Amino acid sequence: MNTSKMRKLEEQNVNHTFDLFAHSVELKKIAANIFESMETALIRNQVVDAIQCYDLGAVTAVYEIFGGYVNRSFGILTEKDGAQHEYFVRKYKYGIAKTEILLEHNMIDYSIAHGLDIAAGLIRTTDGTTFVKRTEGTEGKTTDIYFAVYQFLQGEDLYTWDTPNLNDAEYASAAEVMATFHNAAKDFDPQGLERVEPKMMELLPTLPEKYKALAKMEIDTKFHKYYNSKLDSILEVVERSQIPAEILEEMPYTPCHNDFHAGNLKYVNNKIVGIFDFDWSKIDHRLVDVSLALAYLCSSWQDEKDGVLLLDKCAIFLKSYQQKLVEMGGLVPLNAVELEYLPTMIAAANMYLINWDVVAYYNGTNLNEYEYIAYLQHNVRLMNWIENHKAEIADLVNSL
Numbered sequence: 156m157n158t159s160k161m162r163k164l165e166e167q168n169v170n171h172t173f174d175l176f177a178h179s180v181e182l183k184k185i186a187a188n189i190f191e192s193m194e195t196a197l198i199r200n201q202v203v204d205a206i207q208c209y210d211l212g213a214v215t216a217v218y219e220i221f222g223g224y225v226n227r228s229f230g231i232l233t234e235k236d237g238a239q240h241e242y243f244v245r246k247y248k249y250g251i252a253k254t255e256i257l258l259e260h261n262m263i264d265y266s267i268a269h270g271l272d273i274a275a276g277l278i279r280t281t282d283g284t285t286f287v288k289r290t291e292g293t294e295g296k297t298t299d300i301y302f303a304v305y306q307f308l309q310g311e312d313l314y315t316w317d318t319p320n321l322n323d324a325e326y327a328s329a330a331e332v333m334a335t336f337h338n339a340a341k342d343f344d345p346q347g348l349e350r351v352e353p354k355m356m357e358l359l360p361t362l363p364e365k366y367k368a369l370a371k372m373e374i375d376t377k378f379h380k381y382y383n384s385k386l387d388s389i390l391e392v393v394e395r396s397q398i399p400a401e402i403l404e405e406m407p408y409t410p411c412h413n414d415f416h417a418g419n420l421k422y423v424n425n426k427i428v429g430i431f432d433f434d435w436s437k438i439d440h441r442l443v444d445v446s447l448a449l450a451y452l453c454s455s456w457q458d459e460k461d462g463v464l465l466l467d468k469c470a471i472f473l474k475s476y477q478q479k480l481v482e483m484g485g486l487v488p489l490n491a492v493e494l495e496y497l498p499t500m501i502a503a504a505n506m507y508l509i510n511w512d513v514v515a516y517y518n519g520t521n522l523n524e525y526e527y528i529a530y531l532q533h534n535v536r537l538m539n540w541i542e543n544h545k546a547e548i549a550d551l552v553n554s555l
Contacts, residue, residue, distance in 0.1 A: 202229055202244055205287040205302035208280040211235060211242065222315055222418055224515065226434060230307060243275060243305040247434070249298055253288075256301055258348035259433050260285040262340060262410050270339040273332065273421075275305040275431040308429035310421030317530070319417040319452045324425035326452065326468050330475035332427045333415055333448060337441060338486040340410035350437040355507050359397055362510060363390050369517055378516055378528050385535050389509060392538055396503040398496055403440060405492040411444035412436050416451035441486075442493045445476065446504035454537050462536020464501070464544070466551050473555055494555065498548040502541045509534045 167175075203214045212235025220228040220243075229244040247256065260277055264285075267274050277285045286303040314320055321329065352358065367390075370383050412419075413435040421429030453468040455461060477488040489497075512531040516522060541548070 198227070198246070201246065201289065201291075201300070202231065202302070205244070205289060206231065206233070206304070208282075208287045209278060209304060210281050211240065211278070211304070215239070222312075223432070241307040242278060243307045243431070245303050245305070245434070247286075247301040247303070249300070251301065252351055253299075253301070254348050255350055256286055256303070258345055258350065259436055260303070261345070261348070262343055262436055263433055265343045266336055266340045266410070269342075271336050271430075273308075273427070273429050274336075274433075275308050275429065278304040278306065305431070308421050308431060310423045310428040312418070313422045314417035314420075316416040316418045316451060317456050317533070319454070319456070321417060321452065321468075322425060323468075323471055325422060325427065326471040327475040328425065328427040329415075329417075329420060329448070329452060330472040331479040332420070332430055333412070333444065334476045334479035334483070334486075336412060336430070337409045337444070338480060338483050341486045343410050343438075345410075345438055350435075352437070354437065354439045355443045355503065356398060356403060356440065358510070359393060359503060359506060362393050362506070366390065366393075366513070369513065372517070376524055378524050378531070381528055381531065382513065385531075389506075389535070389538070392502060392542060393506055395542075396499055396506055398499060398503070402492060402496060405490070406440045406442050406496075407487075407490075408438055409441040409444070409486070410436060411439045411441070411447075413439070413444060413447065415444060415448040440500075442489065442497065442500050443504065445473075445489070445493075446497065446500040447507065448472065449501055450504045450508060450537065454533070456533060462533055462538075462540050464537065464540055464548070466547060469548075470551055470554070473551075477555065494552045497552050498541070498545040501548065502538070502545075505534055505537050505541060509538065 198219070199217050202217050206214050212233040214231055215234050216232040218230045220230055222228075225248045227246040229246070231242050231244055233240050233242065263274055263277060267276055279285060280287060286301050289300050289302065290297045291300045292298055353361070366386060370386050372379065412430075412433060414432055419430065419432040420427050421431075449464070449469050449472060453465045453472065455463045455465055473489075480486055480488040493500075509531065512527060512534055516524075516527045516531075519527075
């Protein structure tokens with residue numbers, strides 16, 4: 156073999172290999188910084204571009220608001236006629252249907268017009284619409300993206316969805332806000348608009364087939380192993396949580412927030428002064444919204460009590476909800492059938508949250524596995540607690 160025109164691949168010693176590895180670590184950091192900077196520039200430019208469709212003045216600052224898992228949220232400052240203004244901007248999740256945005260926005264407008272005066276109102280574009288459509292991508296690989304601008308609510312962000320540490324006065328105030336929303340929106344006409352996701356009690360029967368398919372995925376992760384270890388018990392509770400159609404017919408439908416948790420409320424002096432994030436809202440049984448709120452707001456995340464439904468907090472919420480509806484004299488309070496099936500509907504609501512845990516993990520990319528295991532573990536513990544304490548929940552209901 157004539158090697159005169161060949162390059163000999165020399166064996167690398169340990170020190171040289173380590174030097175190359177050290178350089179590669181630095182290059183990785185540089186690449187990550189470049190990606191972060193470019194992504195920041197892109198999203199800021201997208202927000203500023205969308206704002207050009209409004210008569211809000213010049214954008215002087217853009218701040219990303221963290222805490223959401225689906226949409227991206229921003230607080231912006233603008234200057235117009237020498238005055239500074241602040242607004243909330245949402246970039247909707249990829250794949251959302253235009254009709255879903257219209258349903259949400261129409262419901263918000265109607266609710267505000269009929270008494271929900273603490274909701275974040277929508278800002279209109281110069282042509283009178285409530286959202287802006289843009290296209291993202293190049294070379295034929297494009298997707299539609301949507302932006303909306305809302306009033307920026309005053310008040311404090313005291314909690315998140317997994318730190319629902321409200322005091323008793325805040326629990327009572329939260330229930331009054333839900334009652335006010337349900338009463339304000341009770342006669343809302345969706346005009347044929349619907350969420351792509353079915354109503355909760357229609358979704359429940361579809362879960363077992365999906366869950367079994369996910370269990371068969373050939374992936375080796377801690378989440379997948381934990382999920383498989385709990386699948387049989389999850390499927391059993393899904394079956395037990397379904398309510399006969401003839402019973403459901405006796406439960407009134409209302410517009411539902413469908414994401415009524417501690418992180419979607421603003422607080423001042425033990426009162427709720429703002430409500431936002433209606434992007435999961437839909438028309439469903441009123442009891443679904445109440446039950447989801449109890450599963451979110453009244454389940455403990457604290458150490459040894461993780462997954463315990465705090466019945467004293469449930470009592471405060473339910474009594475305040477019922478009393479507020481009586482005071483307003485419009486929408487009737489929870490009826491006898493709703494109260495009887497409340498324990499079952501809370502279990503079903505928690506199944507809905509388990510579905511979010513599972514779908515978000517298996518459809519996501521670059522997720523923190525331990526974070527999502529914690530979410531699923533919490534809801535599985537809550538599932539078991541509810542099943543073991545339905546009699547106590549029923550006793551609470553009877554005490555109302």
